[in-house]
Amino acid sequence: MIAEFFRPDGRHLSKAGITLLMLPFFALIFFAFLYPLVSLLSISVLEPQPTLENYRKVVDNPIYLTVLLRTLWIALLVSLLSLALAFPVAWLMARSKGPKVAFITACILLPFWSSVLVRTAAWAVLLQRHGLINEGLQLIGITSEPVRLLYTQGAVVVAMTHVLMPFMVLPIYGALRNIPADYARAAAICGANPLRTFREVYLPLTMPGIIGGFILVFLTSLGYFITPALLGSPQEMMIATLISQQIREYLDWPFAAALVGVLTLFVTVITLAFSKVFRFDRMMGGAA
Amino acid sequence: MLDGRTADGAAISLRGLEKRFGSLAAVDDVSIDIESGEFLALLGPSGSGKSTILMSLAGFERPTKGQILIDGVDCTPLPPHKRNIGMVFQHYTLFPHLSVVENVAFPLKMRKVAKSERIRRAEAALKTVRLEGYGQRAPKQLSGGQQQRVALARAIVYNPRVLLMDEPLSALDKNLREEMQLEIKRLHSELGITVVFVTHDQGEALTMADRVAILKEGRLQQISPARELYERPANLFAASFIGEMNQIPVDYDGGVVRLGGGQAIALPQEALVQPVPPGKAVLAVRPERVRLVDATSADALPVRLRDVVYAGAGTLVIGDLADGTEIRARIPSADSADLRAGTTLHMGFPPGAMLLYGGGAA
Ligand SMILES: Nc1ncnc2c1ncn2[C@@H]1O[C@H](COP(=O)(O)OP(=O)(O)OP(=O)(O)O)[C@@H](O)[C@H]1O
Numbered sequence: 061m062i063a064e065f066f067r068p069d070g071r072h073l074s075k076a077g078i079t080l081l082m083l084p085f086f087a088l089i090f091f092a093f094l095y096p097l098v099s100l101l102s103i104s105v106l107e108p109q110p111t112l113e114n115y116r117k118v119v120d121n122p123i124y125l126t127v128l129l130r131t132l133w134i135a136l137l138v139s140l141l142s143l144a145l146a147f148p149v150a151w152l153m154a155r156s157k158g159p160k161v162a163f164i165t166a167c168i169l170l171p172f173w174s175s176v177l178v179r180t181a182a183w184a185v186l187l188q189r190h191g192l193i194n195e196g197l198q199l200i201g202i203t204s205e206p207v208r209l210l211y212t213q214g215a216v217v218v219a220m221t222h223v224l225m226p227f228m229v230l231p232i233y234g235a236l237r238n239i240p241a242d243y244a245r246a247a248a249i250c251g252a253n254p255l256r257t258f259r260e261v262y263l264p265l266t267m268p269g270i271i272g273g274f275i276l277v278f279l280t281s282l283g284y285f286i287t288p289a290l291l292g293s294p295q296e297m298m299i300a301t302l303i304s305q306q307i308r309e310y311l312d313w314p315f316a317a318a319l320v321g322v323l324t325l326f327v328t329v330i331t332l333a334f335s336k337v338f339r340f341d342r343m344m345g346g347a348a
Numbered sequence: 349m350l351d352g353r354t355a356d357g358a359a360i361s362l363r364g365l366e367k368r369f370g371s372l373a374a375v376d377d378v379s380i381d382i383e384s385g386e387f388l389a390l391l392g393p394s395g396s397g398k399s400t401i402l403m404s405l406a407g408f409e410r411p412t413k414g415q416i417l418i419d420g421v422d423c424t425p426l427p428p429h430k431r432n433i434g435m436v437f438q439h440y441t442l443f444p445h446l447s448v449v450e451n452v453a454f455p456l457k458m459r460k461v462a463k464s465e466r467i468r469r470a471e472a473a474l475k476t477v478r479l480e481g482y483g484q485r486a487p488k489q490l491s492g493g494q495q496q497r498v499a500l501a502r503a504i505v506y507n508p509r510v511l512l513m514d515e516p517l518s519a520l521d522k523n524l525r526e527e528m529q530l531e532i533k534r535l536h537s538e539l540g541i542t543v544v545f546v547t548h549d550q551g552e553a554l555t556m557a558d559r560v561a562i563l564k565e566g567r568l569q570q571i572s573p574a575r576e577l578y579e580r581p582a583n584l585f586a587a588s589f590i591g592e593m594n595q596i597p598v599d600y601d602g603g604v605v606r607l608g609g610g611q612a613i614a615l616p617q618e619a620l621v622q623p624v625p626p627g628k629a630v631l632a633v634r635p636e637r638v639r640l641v642d643a644t645s646a647d648a649l650p651v652r653l654r655d656v657v658y659a660g661a662g663t664l665v666i667g668d669l670a671d672g673t674e675i676r677a678r679i680p681s682a683d684s685a686d687l688r689a690g691t692t693l694h695m696g697f698p699p700g701a702m703l704l705y706g707g708g709a710a
C-alpha cells in the first residue's frame with residue numbers, strides 16, 4: 061500500500077504519492093506561516109476600522125523609514141562580510157578530501173550546537189568594556205583606554221555574520237564541489253593564469269551558490285531580532301526590534317502589523333528581483 | 349584550414365623524466381625524443397604512468413627529475429598557461445556557462461585577440477572539426493562525440509605546435525570512436541602538429557600512431573613503429589601486451605633451443621631481438637604464424653588438441669605440447685574442418701616467426 065504510493069523501487073511517483081509526501085510541508089507552511097501572516101496583515105488594514113492609516117504612519121514619520129533603511133544596510137553589510145569570509149572556507153573545503161572536509165564542516169556547524177542567544181552573549185562578553193578584545197587592544201597599545209565596542213552597529217554586524225556565515229558557506233561549497241578539477245586544467249592549458257581561471261571559470265560557475273547564500277543570509281538578517289536587541293545601540297534600532305517594541309510596549313498591533321507589511325513587501329520585491337536574474341533551482345549547488 | 353598557423357609541430361625531448369609520489373615512481377627514468385610532426389602513442393596498462401607523462405608535458409605535474417625540452421627549450425619549470433600546448437582531456441571539459449563558439453574562442457580571449465577576430469577564428473576551427481553551425485549551442489546540447497570535437501577545436505584554435513590527448517575517445521562508443529580516430533588522423537596530417545596520444549587500447553595505438561611507446565610501471569619498455577612493435581617486440585612484456593603470443597619455456601644453449609618435451613629447434617640469428625644468455629629462456633611465436641605440418645616434417649611438434657574455436661574466417665586451435673605447455677594457433681577456417689578436440693596433430697614454427705627472450709615467462 062505504502063509502496064504503491066511512494067514507489068521506493070525507483071518508478072515515477074503517482075500524483076497521490078506526491079501529494080501525500082508534500083502534505084505535511086504544506087500544512088506547516090499554511091498553519092505556521094501563511095495563516096498568521098495573512099491575519100497579521102489584515103489587522104494592519106482592518107483595525108480599528110478599515111483604513112490605510114497605519115501605513116501612512118510608517119511613511120510619514122522619517123524615523124520608521126530610517127529604521128527600515130538601516131535594517132537593509134546592516135543586512136547588506138552582513139551578507140557581504142559573510143561572503144568575504146565564507147568563500148575561502150568553501151574553497152578550502154572543496155579542495156580537501158575525506159576527514160579534512162568532515163573536520164571543516166564540523167567547525168562550521170559546531171556553533172549550531174549552541175543557541176543564537178549563547179553565541180550573542182559570547183560576543184557581549186568579548187566586546188564589553190573590560191572584555192578580552194578591549195584588554196587585548198590596550199595590551200598591544202592600540203588604545204590607551206577601553207573603547208566602546210558593545211552596543212554599536214559594528215558589534216551587531218560582526219555577531220550576525222558569525223551566526224549566519226554557515227548559510228553562505230554551504231551553498232558556495234556545493235557549487236564549487238560540482239566543478240570538476242579538469243575545468244581548471246582545461247582553462248590553464250588554454251592559457252588562463254590562475255587569476256583568470258578563477259574569474260572566467262570558477263566565479264561564473266559558483267555564482268548560483270553565491271547568490272543562493274547571499275539571499276539566504278540577507279533575508280535572514282532582515283528579520284533578525286536577538287542579536288541587534290542585545291548587542292546594538294537602542295538609538296540604532298533594526299526593524300525587528302521596532303516591531304517587537306510596538307507590540308510589547310505600546311500594544312499597537314495594527315501599526316506593528318503595518319511594519320511587517322512593509323518589510324514583507326521589501327522582501328518580496330528583493331526576492332523577485334533576484335529570481336528574475338538568477339534561477340532559484342540552482343541555489344543549492346548544481347554548477348554544471 | 350586555420351589561418352596564421354605556424355608551419356610544423358614542435359620537436360619534444362624527454363630526458364630522464366622521473367616523477368615520484370612518495371616512494372612510488374609513477375614515471376621512472378623515461379627518455380623519449382619525439383620528432384616534429386610525429387604522432388606518438390603512449391600505451392600501457394592502467395597505472396603505468398601514461399597520464400603522468402602527459403601531465404608533466406602539459407605542466408600540471410612537476411617532474412622530480414629530468415627535463416622536458418620543446419624545440420630545444422627547457423620547459424620543465426614553465427606553468428601550463430605559458431606552454432602554448434593544446435590538450436584534449438578524457439572527460440568532457442567544455443565550460444558549461446559558455447556557448448560552443450565561446451568555448452572555442454576561450455584560448456584566444458586569454459591571448460587578448462580582439463572579439464570579432466576570435467569569433468571568426470573559432471568558427472573556422474569549428475569548421476575544421478566539421479561542426480559548422482553549432483557555435484550558438486550550449487555544450488550540453490551536443491553528443492559526446494561532438495563535445496570532444498569541440499574540445500579538439502578549442503585545443504587547436506590557437507595553432508599550438510603540440511597537441512596532447514589523454515584517452516580522449518574512451519568515453520565514446522565503438523563506432524564513434526573509430527570515426528573520431530580518423531578525424532584526429534586527418535587533423536594531424538592537415539595541421540602537421542606534433543601529437544602525443546595516451547591510450548590503453550592497443551588497436552587505437554597501432555592504427556593511429558607513427559610510433560608507439562610501451563610503458564610498464566613507469567618504465568619505458570619499447571618505442572617503435574607499429575609493425576616493428578608487433579613483429580619484433582623488445583621484451584616479453586611488450587610481446588604479450590600487444591596481441592597474442594605463445595610463450596614456450598625452453599633451454600637455450602647458444603644456438604639451439606630444447607623444449608620441455610625434448611625436441612630441439614635450431615634458431616636463426618634474427619630470433620634474438622636482444623642478446624640472450626644460454627640457460628632458461630622463452631620461445632615466443634604469434635598464434636597466426638604457427639603452422640599445421642605433417643608428422644614427418646623436420647620441425648613437427650606433437651600437440652594434443654584441447655579446443656577448436658570456430659570464429660568465421662579464422663579458427664583458433666588450442667592444444668598442449670608434450671610437456672603440457674599451452675599452445676595456440678590461428679589458422680584459416682578452410683583448413684580446420686576435420687580437427688577434433690582430443691586428437692593429436694603436429695605444429696611447426698617457420699624460422700622467421702620465432703623470437704627468443706631470456707629469463708622466465710611473463
Ligand atoms: N597525484 C597522485 N598522487 C599519488 N599517486 C599518483 C598520483 N597520480 C598518479 N599516481 C600514481 O602514479 C601511477 C601512474 O599513474 P598514471 O595516472 O600516470 O597511470 P596511467 O598509465 O595514466 O593509468 P590509467 O590507464 O589508469 O589512466 C599510478 O600508480 C597512480 O596511482
Ligand SMILES: [Mg+2]
Pocket residue numbers: 398399400
Ligand atoms: Mg591515465
